[in-house]
Amino acid sequence: MTPPNFKMPAITVRPSHARGHADHCWLDSWHTFSFADYHDRAHMNFRSLRVINEDFIAAGQGFGTHPHRDMEIFSYLLEGALEHKDSMGNGRILRPGQIQLMSAGRGVTHSEFNPSNTERAHLLQIWILPNAKNLTPSYTEWHPRPERERDAKVLVISPDGREASATIHQDADIYRVRLPRGESVAHELRAGRGLWLQIMRGTVKLNDTPLGAGDGASSEQAGSFEIRESEDAEALLFDLG
Numbered sequence: 001m002t003p004p005n006f007k008m009p010a011i012t013v014r015p016s017h018a019r020g021h022a023d024h025c026w027l028d029s030w031h032t033f034s035f036a037d038y039h040d041r042a043h044m045n046f047r048s049l050r051v052i053n054e055d056f057i058a059a060g061q062g063f064g065t066h067p068h069r070d071m072e073i074f075s076y077l078l079e080g081a082l083e084h085k086d087s088m089g090n091g092r093i094l095r096p097g098q099i100q101l102m103s104a105g106r107g108v109t110h111s112e113f114n115p116s117n118t119e120r121a122h123l124l125q126i127w128i129l130p131n132a133k134n135l136t137p138s139y140t141e142w143h144p145r146p147e148r149e150r151d152a153k154v155l156v157i158s159p160d161g162r163e164a165s166a167t168i169h170q171d172a173d174i175y176r177v178r179l180p181r182g183e184s185v186a187h188e189l190r191a192g193r194g195l196w197l198q199i200m201r202g203t204v205k206l207n208d209t210p211l212g213a214g215d216g217a218s219s220e221q222a223g224s225f226e227i228r229e230s231e232d233a234e235a236l237l238f239d240l241g
Contacts, residue, residue: 008207008208008223009207009221009222009224010221011206011207011209012217012218012219013211013215013216013217014032014043014215014216014217014218015215016030016213016214016215017214019031019032019054019214020034020035021038022037022038025058026057026058027055027056027057027058027061028055028056029054029055030053030054030214031051031052032052032053032054032198032216033045033046033049033050033051035051045129046194046196046218046238046240047196047240047241048128048129048131048170048171048172048240048241049126049128049172049196049238049240050071050127050128050129051125051126051127052125052198053124053125053126054122054123054124054200054214055121055122055124055125056120056122057080057082057112057114057120057121057122057123058114058120059114059117059118059119060114060115060116060117061113061114062082062111062113062114063111063112063113065085065109065110065111066109066110067108067109068104068107068108068109068110069104069105069106069107069108070104070106070129070130070133070134070135071104071127071128071129071130072101072102072103072128072130072168072169072170073101073102073103073104073125073126073127074099074100074125074126074128075094075099075100075112075124075125075126076098076099076124076126076176076200077094077095077096077097077098077099077121077122077123078096078122078123078124078200078201078234079096079119079120079121079122080096080114080116080119080120080122081093081114081116081119081121082100082112082113082114082115082121082123083113083115084100084102084110084111084112085110085111085113086102086109086110086111087108087109087137088137088139090139093115094123094141097143097176098141098142099141099142099143099156099157099166100139100140100141101139101141101142101157101167101168102137102139103130103135103136103137103138103168103169105130105134105135105137105138106133106134106135106137107137108137124198124200124236128168128170128172129170130168130169130170131170131171132169140167142156142157142164142165142166145164151178152179152184153175153176153177153185153237154175154176155173155174155175156175156176157172157173157174158172158173158174159172159173170241171240171241172238172239172240172241173238173239174236174237174238174239175187175236175237175239176234176236177197177227177235177236177237178233178234179204179227179230179232179233179234180230180232181230181231181232182229182230183228184226184227184228184229184230185226185227185228186224186225186227187224187226187227187237187239188223188224188225189219189221189222189224189225191222192241193220193222193239193240193241194218194219194220194239194240195218195219195220195225195237195238195239195240196216196217196237196240197211197216197217197218197225197227197235197236197237197238198215198235198236198237199212199213199214199215199216199233199234199235200235200236201213201232201233201234202230202232202233202234203229203230203231203233204227204228204229204230204231204233204235205226205227205228205229206226206227207226210229
């Protein structure tokens, strides 16, 4: 029974349809926060979370070699394949459910390409501000372990690399959430931290707030959050200092 003085944490929704949009023919991209030609002062970032772009890359197309610095950049692949190359000598092909994380540090160049001749690539590209500038560039990956593939909530990125997660230079714990129909999972947000939930596919309720694919939801109030009433959902949950 819910205590009479219980108060749910306030949740703010960033609806999918309200995001910025850019269609470059080869690239269909939706921007949760201001990015490139899309500028919205009300949606510049959430704490250290600076970019969430949902990208659809046409077969045989991609981002040519370009520079970055002082940013933690990771991609989560939903469909297709993504080929990564960078000036540190890394060359990988990412598959669905896998993550690549690049710390641009004091400077790095890279390219991201859809190697398929027939299928589009669908991914989330995410940028997080690092906790220091001029870091040594680095690259790491996260692949799901078979014994945890069906887990509802798995830590995929953290500042200390615990639980076999990829390591980031920021006070950020990032979880992959996968919920078959009817399942639920909980998360406790500590005081002084912020929560962002980005739905990649399916539908859920975050406490009593309904969310669908492309929606984001945030809160900066400590308390308990339950992700439930799922319709085969996949999401990323950010717990940010």
